[in-house]
Amino acid sequence: MIYRIIFIVIGILVVFSGVDIFFRQAFYYFGVDVKLENSRYVAVLVIIFGVFFIVAGLKKKFFLVREEKYYKCVKCGLIVGEYIEEDCTCPKCGAGLEDLNGFFNRHPDQK
Numbered sequence: 001m002i003y004r005i006i007f008i009v010i011g012i013l014v015v016f017s018g019v020d021i022f023f024r025q026a027f028y029y030f031g032v033d034v035k036l037e038n039s040r041y042v043a044v045l046v047i048i049f050g051v052f053f054i055v056a057g058l059k060k061k062f063f064l065v066r067e068e069k070y071y072k073c074v075k076c077g078l079i080v081g082e083y084i085e086e087d088c089t090c091p092k093c094g095a096g097l098e099d100l101n102g103f104f105n106r107h108p109d110q111k
Contacts, residue, residue: 073096078092
């Protein structure tokens, strides 16, 4: 939840700075008068970047973590932790893979 709030706050700050760049023609920076002639293009990009942060903070799906299932090969004992289908075979030996949850209850000889 805190990440979503941080993303929204950062997005709002970035949008405000983009709007400030868009409307300001020049500013005073450490004793130097800096003119922003073609800054409107940069300002639009900064505003779009800020809107992306706000949308990412508001989307719940952006922060959901997919749970990774682990599988173990019955023959060679290789543990595979990739996003694979349950009916796949072992990448090392070609034997069948089983879900790691409860594997040792089903195969007590492989403890």
